[in-house]
Amino acid sequence: MNASKKIILLIILFQIFSFSQIKSYEVISQDDLKLIPIVKLSDIFQLLTHLDLYSTDGYRFRPNPGRDLTNSKNDIHIFINGTKVFFGLSEVFNINHLPIHPEQIDSIIAISGSAFYKNEYLQGIVLDLILKENTDDYKFVFTHSSGNEIGDPGPYTYTEFATENVDQVGPNTQAFLGYKENDFSFNLNYLDRVFPATDPKILARLPQFAFENLQVRFFGASLDISAKSSLGKHYAFASFTKTGKAVTGFIYGSDLFFMENINKEIPIETSSFSFNSSNKFRLTNFSGLEFDFNAGFNSFANSKYMSLPEFNNLEKWFVSKLQFNQSFESLSLNSGINYIYNDIKDRIYNAQITHHHFSFNSEITLRPTSNLNQILSLSLDKISKPTIYRLQFYNQYDFNSSQINFSFFSGIKNNLFSYILIPSETEIPYDFFNLPKLQQIKFGYQHKPNKNGVVNIEFEYERETNLHIRLGSFRHYNVGNILLRKDVFEEEGLNLTKGKITFSFEDKLTEKLSHKFLYTLTKIFSANFLVSEFHRRIPPYKFNYSISFSPSKDLTLSVNICYSGETEWYEYFMINEYQNPIKGPDYSNKMERMLLLNVSLQKTFWKDRIRINASIYNLLNNEIQYHPLGGVMNLIFYLKGEIVI
Amino acid sequence: MKKKVNSILFLILLSGLSILYPQEKSTELNLGLNFINNINTKKFDKYWSISPAFGLNLSAKEDIGEFGFGFNLAKFNKKVPSAENFYGIDYYFMYKNQVKIFDDFYLEAKINFGIFEFRFTDLDLSLTNDAGEVEREFFIKYLLGFSYLINKNWQAEILSSFQKIYTRKTIDFINLEMGLKYKFNSPDWLEEFFN
Numbered sequence: 001m002n003a004s005k006k007i008i009l010l011i012i013l014f015q016i017f018s019f020s021q022i023k024s025y026e027v028i029s030q031d032d033l034k035l036i037p038i039v040k041l042s043d044i045f046q047l048l049t050h051l052d053l054y055s056t057d058g059y060r061f062r063p064n065p066g067r068d069l070t071n072s073k074n075d076i077h078i079f080i081n082g083t084k085v086f087f088g089l090s091e092v093f094n095i096n097h098l099p100i101h102p103e104q105i106d107s108i109i110a111i112s113g114s115a116f117y118k119n120e121y122l123q124g125i126v127l128d129l130i131l132k133e134n135t136d137d138y139k140f141v142f143t144h145s146s147g148n149e150i151g152d153p154g155p156y157t158y159t160e161f162a163t164e165n166v167d168q169v170g171p172n173t174q175a176f177l178g179y180k181e182n183d184f185s186f187n188l189n190y191l192d193r194v195f196p197a198t199d200p201k202i203l204a205r206l207p208q209f210a211f212e213n214l215q216v217r218f219f220g221a222s223l224d225i226s227a228k229s230s231l232g233k234h235y236a237f238a239s240f241t242k243t244g245k246a247v248t249g250f251i252y253g254s255d256l257f258f259m260e261n262i263n264k265e266i267p268i269e270t271s272s273f274s275f276n277s278s279n280k281f282r283l284t285n286f287s288g289l290e291f292d293f294n295a296g297f298n299s300f301a302n303s304k305y306m307s308l309p310e311f312n313n314l315e316k317w318f319v320s321k322l323q324f325n326q327s328f329e330s331l332s333l334n335s336g337i338n339y340i341y342n343d344i345k346d347r348i349y350n351a352q353i354t355h356h357h358f359s360f361n362s363e364i365t366l367r368p369t370s371n372l373n374q375i376l377s378l379s380l381d382k383i384s385k386p387t388i389y390r391l392q393f394y395n396q397y398d399f400n401s402s403q404i405n406f407s408f409f410s411g412i413k414n415n416l417f418s419y420i421l422i423p424s425e426t427e428i429p430y431d432f433f434n435l436p437k438l439q440q441i442k443f444g445y446q447h448k449p450n451k452n453g454v455v456n457i458e459f460e461y462e463r464e465t466n467l468h469i470r471l472g473s474f475r476h477y478n479v480g481n482i483l484l485r486k487d488v489f490e491e492e493g494l495n496l497t498k499g500k501i502t503f504s505f506e507d508k509l510t511e512k513l514s515h516k517f518l519y520t521l522t523k524i525f526s527a528n529f530l531v532s533e534f535h536r537r538i539p540p541y542k543f544n545y546s547i548s549f550s551p552s553k554d555l556t557l558s559v560n561i562c563y564s565g566e567t568e569w570y571e572y573f574m575i576n577e578y579q580n581p582i583k584g585p586d587y588s589n590k591m592e593r594m595l596l597l598n599v600s601l602q603k604t605f606w607k608d609r610i611r612i613n614a615s616i617y618n619l620l621n622n623e624i625q626y627h628p629l630g631g632v633m634n635l636i637f638y639l640k641g642e643i644v645i
Numbered sequence: 646m647k648k649k650v651n652s653i654l655f656l657i658l659l660s661g662l663s664i665l666y667p668q669e670k671s672t673e674l675n676l677g678l679n680f681i682n683n684i685n686t687k688k689f690d691k692y693w694s695i696s697p698a699f700g701l702n703l704s705a706k707e708d709i710g711e712f713g714f715g716f717n718l719a720k721f722n723k724k725v726p727s728a729e730n731f732y733g734i735d736y737y738f739m740y741k742n743q744v745k746i747f748d749d750f751y752l753e754a755k756i757n758f759g760i761f762e763f764r765f766t767d768l769d770l771s772l773t774n775d776a777g778e779v780e781r782e783f784f785i786k787y788l789l790g791f792s793y794l795i796n797k798n799w800q801a802e803i804l805s806s807f808q809k810i811y812t813r814k815t816i817d818f819i820n821l822e823m824g825l826k827y828k829f830n831s832p833d834w835l836e837e838f839f840n
Contacts, residue, residue, distance in 0.1 A: 148760060150782060150783050152780055152782045153780065153812060153813055153814075154761075154763055154812030154813070154814075155692070155729070155731055155780065156692075156812065157780060158728055158765075159692060159727055160727070161813075163813045165780075168781075549709075551707055551708040551709045552707060554840060601740075605839060605840075606837065616758065616783075621811070634811075637758070
């Protein structure tokens with residue numbers, strides 16, 4: 001086949017895929033955010049049921065599967081107003097450590113799996129927080145909240161039934177000051193958070209750590225500035241975060257970081273500074289240049305109250321993105337390069353690991369008719385010797401009040417930052433010479449029956465080849481309460497074919513009553529044994545229903561129900577083998593079906609200047625657990641007060 | 646499980662009342678005084694005897710019922726030397742709805758939820774730290790009963806209640822409660838604050 005025939009074939013293929021549009025992400029609107037009380041940012045996950053996440057403590061949420069696949073790891077990627085922000089590449093990102101006040105958030109775009117977003121290939125979970133534009137001269141919000149997880153000994157503390165204290169969850173103190181004048185605006189954020197670890201399993205894994213230090217004490221501050229100039233639009237976001245010794249107050253609390261490869265929480269003192277800048281320059285009426293850059297450092301060391309394992313690392317990074325875009329009548333081009341520099345220095349042994357990374361991204365958008373959008377995305381990454389590629393056809397067709405969606409993706413399934421991890425003797429080496437390939441087809445339909453209602457259905461078909469799985473099998477020893485790795489299950493060249501259906505609708509039943517429903521069903525069609533067992537950690541089905549009722553403008557009641565199927569973590573199937581039979585099992589590799597019911601009541605006073613929110617997480621007091629070694633989250637009562645000026 | 650089902654049934658009853666018998670939002674406030682007598686203490690009375698409790702609450706009518714907040718106070722005296730005396734104070738939010746049965750008689754359903762504070766009074770602080778003086782835990786209380794409108798401003802009520810305190814070893818109280826409620830117009834500044 002000569003070159004001209006190849007081009008004609010490519011155009012024909014492109015047209016075949018052009019009948020529809022992709023809807024590969026979920027948008028949480030400002031109205032949706034009123035369906036749940038947000039005490040910490042991770043509470044938004046209650047609405048984002050289509051994302052597969054797990055947590056060991058209810059504080060740090062990670063993609064599921066996370067970093068288990070040796071040659072393809074998933075992370076959480078955070079964007080603010082479409083600009084990617086970094087908080088240390090080697091840390092699995094905790095959204096609760098983002099110093100952004102929930103009041104600032106206008107909507108959230110959430111993407112799961114492999115996707116092109118903002119002309120960049122990303123793998124895992126992408127969250128883009130779209131912030132409200134400041135409208136007033138000044139706006140000040142002060143929020144204080146605290147929770148109480150049930151299970152305290154109460155009056156029995158001085159009887160033979162005395163048990164450990166569960167204590168309060170929090171307190172959380174957060175404030176922001178916003179200002180706008182003409183084309184200039186800024187937001188200043190402050191966040192102080194205490195999160196105690198009180199689950200018996202977590203306490204048992206850290207017997208040498210004093211009980212009063214078993215809590216995360218987090219401080220965060222950020223400043224974001226938006227400005228318009230004759231050259232274009234400019235945005236900057238700077239943040240400083242810290243755990244360990246308190247910045248305000250006296251409570252000590254290092255980050256209790258759950259290390260997946262050793263199955264244990266490691267108390268880490270961290271401090272991080274990050275500066276992000278996004279600049280959009282207009283060259284002509286039809287062309288522009290975008291330049292983003294990010295620089296920062298992340299320091300992480302063992303807690304001063306726990307000498308082993310001893311480590312003291314400093315990570316530095318510089319990330320830049322240069323994009324050029326050119327628009328014609330029905331065609332636009334967007335191409336650019338990304339460059340990442342990252343180094344991690346071991347300050348004890350004076351060793352250093354440095355990474356450089358280049359990638360090239362290009363996007364062509366065609367608009368053959370007013371209601372048809374076609375986007376061809378291409379990404380080339382230079383991680384090691386082989387240059388890896390991804391290609392996606394993204395199509396969008398609107399008719400009446402409906403849309404049909406279709407996309408095709410083919411390429412290497414690999415996260416840009418997967419290979420960068422905290423140096424550790426027990427770390428599984430990253431296999432980036434033998435990468436998996438992903439082929440994915442998505443078909444979606446969206447209908448808007450009225451201005452408030454929307455119905456979505458999406459079908460997804462995926463084929464992954466050349467997966468490399470390495471799972472450490474752990475056993476629990478009662479003596480010393482330790483978990484030891486006994487065996488390793490490792491296989492390469494594995495394949496998986498799976499499908500997923502996502503169905504959602506939302507509507508305003510009346511002016512006072514709104515609701516939202518989301519259901520996902522995942523089905524494995526064919527897979528090798530180890531892959532099939534590995535994927536049982538993802539609930540096969542999940543649904544979420546939220547309803548909010550506002551009988552008057554100053555009162556809101558909301559109910560949120562989540563239900564998910566049972567899961568099983570293969571590598572932990574022998575975890576109880578050495579248990580004392582009298583004591584009974586503490587751990588299990590099977591998680592039962594989960595039913596979670598949350599209710600919330602919010603009343604505002606003094607013309608919305610004061611807001612009081614009382615909410616109950618897990619009203620039915622079911623045992624909510626996401627991971628075999630994870631804590632059980634029982635009923636929690638939260639009280640939140642807010643002053644808005 | 647049976648208790649969970651009962652709780653859900655009660656919530657359905659309360660929601661049903663709210664939908665079928667909507668209230669009229671009012672600027673009037675209700676100040677209530679309660680007397681509470683515990684009638685079950687099974688395992689709990691091995692350690693403590695409970696004195697009658699009293700409490701105060703303040704509420705206002707919204708379109709779907711009455712919302713308010715309040716507190717109750719009771720004294721718990723130890724019956725065995727190993728236990729400790731304490732005051733039990735519950736701070737709560739309240740939601741109530743009522744339906745007229747005949748004349749001035751009403752059927753009432755109420756739910757209170759909040760924090761139950763165990764405040765130990767006779768601790769030797771040289772042997773424990775300050776944090777040991779107070780324990781707090783979440784509770785829910787379901788109340789069902791009748792009320793009688795004495796006149797335009799005064800209302801009397803009698804209710805049975807089931808209170809669950811979610812300590813590790815859960816505490817269930819069944820109480821008989823009597824209350825008096827006084828209705829008054831809220832001052833302008835308070836009305837502005839509530840809106």
